[in-house]
Amino acid sequence: MKSVLVDLTQLPLERTGVGIYAVNYVKRLQAQAGGMRLHFLVLDDDAELLREVAAIPNASAIVLKAKLFRRFLFRVLLEQVIIPALALVKGIGAVHSLHYSFPLLSFGRFKRIVTVCDMSFFLFPELHVPAKRVFFQYFIRRLPKVEGLLFISESTMNDFMRDFPLCAAERCVIPLGTELARLQAPADPRVVAELRKRFDIGRYILYVGTIEPRKNILGLVKAFEQVAPTHPDIKLVIAGKLGWDYDSLLQYIEASPLRDRIVLTGYVNETEKHALLKSADLFTYVSFYEGFGLPVLEGMAAGVPSITSNISSMPEVAGNGALQVNPNNTDEIAAAMRSLLDHPEARASLVERGHAQSRAFTWENTTAISLDFYARLLGQREAGTQPGQLRG
Template structure:
């Protein structure tokens, strides 16, 4: 088979990790099929096999040009299957297609998109992707339930395939980097991810004011002006540290050196960062928002994402109760080990084979 994959979002935080690890695992399990990766990346890519090819394009994400330029590339290589790792499929592509719809946050929380036209665009693209895809993957049963809520006719097309955990997170970080963070940051609670509204960063800023002797460290994002003004207004300078985007070795050490990992989201389709923290042996405190109990199981202490008191109680219980801390650390690592990218990639590849065999090219 000739399989084309849109990798233009590989530099994004969540979907980028999904694409990076999917490519790595496909390369490890499949030397038979030929892959064409559409896009480019300033992010270092995993070592890929000789059967992986790159097709650069100037088509921007969510642009008009992607609906013309990408189909032209697909026609040139005469691909058997085109896979989109998010909910946009080019209008003028007519071949066999699969897609991953990670969540429907734009439909569940329309206020997060400031313009009505963007909300309509998201709805239309998800609907169209479900119609033209032979299979639409999603990353949790919670997400599948949400998709069906808006598009009940698509239920039989939706296949749940969990993400995996990057196996590198199970390895010890470099000792010298860990020591650097312990010296520079002291005791800290860690959050990794972006700062979009549904990530609920505000509750962490509220909570850190009442927690003594510990900082809040945020990695993966830089603060916007609203957050900077709030930190200054509430006197949190020195209590909140933004690390921005970090290369893997730095991120691994930052996880490993933290006291607690906190994930306060109102909504997640899957949620990779808490699993990465679990793999590093860090106790996890997570909101009880949809999908989190499904994914994290008994490896975390949960709190109400609308309640500051619930958050503080969960963090304090993990920091002060040694037995609880040891139990969720052990169970969390076991949970993380159950999510393997090799399993995810194998399931996706098997679906592609079935689709290709059942829909032969004329």
């Protein structure tokens, strides 16, 4: 039986987006991998992934030194030389890369599977730093040559196919999930109290995500400035690490007359994020573009009235469980905030719908579809009859 090598070396230690996807995928493999033989490339500074991989039956970890392979040139060497060599020596049937880049040469000896998280490098190239834009556009242009593509939403797959309509790779949508039981459970009151004290917050509107132009945080701040005068007890909490091109945003916040009511927490871990979500009055995620929009799903699952954008993948994720607004219209964002802050019955109804919507997205489903895709691509299972999952 052919095995699959999953490359986990692309993941930063501070988990966002693809990192959260990868960790939850690995966790679910512990119960769902069955007889599938799996190998994982893991860096030696990633204790969490090393621990989770060790608990997967029929799996082995190939551990590499982070001091070397977190450096760009060594990272390229690993992906383009070492991984193909490993695949050939170990007789691996497929290599799964989780974040755009992948081994360019397979010598026809192993299948290449790539997870495509979004198409922002093509749709919004101006919102990325030049080096990343050039690097990832190079690999995305070559994705039609791989054997299998996993997309985290129908929206992302449609965006890709508009740019690459002749792509013949097998394609599959793997909607992401969320940890429903954990997010719906009460937060640790000690963590809540510590965060309230650390950031001096009572009632607040919350954003969670990387601070970068695509997330439209400036639009969120401007909408908050409209709402704040009639809601003097509300603050805006922006939770996330600094990404790129954030100087103009920070300058705007510093000059804002509401500077004392806008809180920048920096990166928060999963426990802190859970506590912030459970204590928020509103959750807002009015991004200009998303490949999925995982924070929207987490907000709904946590029982927070949520506002998100009405474009790209976000309607696919939110359904009727969140208010949808035009992210380019600050007045519309502000009106949505007011409607929920001022009407408790609307908030309660939205929370109920959000809970129902979030239950449709589970990591178990993400994992099951991914494993089925592996098996189909390796010829170990006949294509099923479920519509819309496997495309070629």
